[in-house]
Amino acid sequence: MNPPKDAAGCPALRDYDPFEPSHLADPYPLWSKAQEHAPFYAEKAGFWVVTRYADVLQVTKDTKTFSSRESLNFKPVPAELRPRLPHGFPQAYPSLINTDPPEHARIRKIANRTLTPRYVEKMLPSIERVAHRLIDTFVDDRRADIVGRFAVPLPVTIIADFLGVPASDQDTFQRWSDHAFLMANPTLDDETFFACATSMAELNEYLGARIAERREAPRDDLLSRLIHESDDERRLSNEEIISTTAQLLIGGNVTTTDLLGNILLVLLSDLDRLRYAQAHPDRLADIIEEVLRYKSSIRGLFRHTTREVEVGGALIPAGATVWVVFGAANHDSTVFPEPSKFDPERDNLAGHVAFGRGTHFCIGAPLARAEARVALRLLLDRLPNLRLVEGQKMSYPPSPISAGVDELLITWEA
DSSP states (O other): OBOGGGSSOSHHHHTOOTTOHHHHHOOHHHHHHHTTSOOEEETTTTEEEEOSHHHHHHHHHOTTTEEOTTTTOOOOOOGGGTTTOTTSOGGGSSSSTTOOTTHHHHHHHHHHTTSSHHHHHHHHHHHHHHHHHHHHTTTTTSEEEHIIIIITHHHHHHHHHHHTOOGGGHHHHHHHHHHHHHTTOTTOOHHHHHHHHHHHHHHHHHHHHHHHHHHHSOOSSHHHHHHHOBOSSOBOOHHHHHHHHHHHHHHHHHHHHHHHHHHHHHHHTOHHHHHHHHHOGGGHHHHHHHHHHHTOSBOOEEEEESSOEEETTEEEOTTOEEEEOHHHHTTOTTTSSSTTSOOTTOTTGGGOOTTOOGGGOOTTHHHHHHHHHHHHHHHHHHSTTOEEOTTOOOOOOOOSSBOOOSOOEEEOOO
16 A cells, blocks of 8 residues: 555645636546546645545445544634534534434434425426526526526525525525535635634524424424424434534535536537537436536535545545545546546446435435426527627636536527
8 A cells, every 4th residue: 555645646636736726627637637546635735635436436335434424624613603603513513414324314314204306306396487487587688697597596496495494585595505615625714714604603593593483383394394203213403403404405505506507518618519408308317417427516525534544555544534526536437438528328327426425425416406407408498599608707616515617608599
């Protein structure tokens, strides 16, 4: 096994900065180089980087060695905010993302009772109504930032309704969600981190108030079910309910926004791809799966090692932070031949890891896929001759988790 100091084995990786703007825009060339070597330690970021498909599977399947308990990798709560966040950040209380078995199974069992493929199918008419209503607001403009006008409000409206919180607060939900993802950047300056932490204090207080309301007057929503349903052992604690709700609100919002933006960016960047989608409406689901692989809306997630462990020839010490880069694994040429080629007819479309794998497979995957199918179909139907606005400059969030575009200007014929 290589000692940690030699694990990179490549000069291009020794000064690796995952938040450098050009890398955020196109990380795949450097990730491809990384896959030629063992997992390596990124000194600037302070964590190990795992990029190969097989290594990612090893990490995600071994929950005893690669713990999710500290997976959100946040700095401590600022002293000024501790009275408002006595238990830490709301999305960091033990819940779906940041627990290990068997605790994780107990929480997931309750959340799973509603967020099932069958329930999502029942939500399709509602998703379609919201999507039509949003398109109505800009269809005559012939130009729009499709992220701000559509990809942001669609998922936040749907997930807010599902959880039982008012969609009228969607701008606030979006700010909370953006800040929650941004907080995972370990190089964040103190001022920005404090702004993000303040948003989390607001989220904590908001969810606490909604939970108190549901205890008195339950409704037909997930928040009420999290409060009043129980498994064979015990109900969820208040902190577990807050964390589960926060994680679903945040995860069901930003990641789907990123997916919708990525779908349009990928298709409109190449007319052949767009023509394929227009000519094959029966294959929209396959197109979405290939977008998930080709331009994953999640870069990666964190794990922490409970013991010294070998991964792909590198010896990672106990107590290390490991960045599991799903986006890189989806471009591993040993699994996906010609990974930089967009091919919705791949034999192994379902093999991507954009939603994770194993115990922590994304609970919201059925909902995200449904929203993407509805959105793509309606946008292609209602916005003829879709194309990107020429000359626009893309920007990307400096997050180790989120991988979307901040703004995407498109135009079409009236």
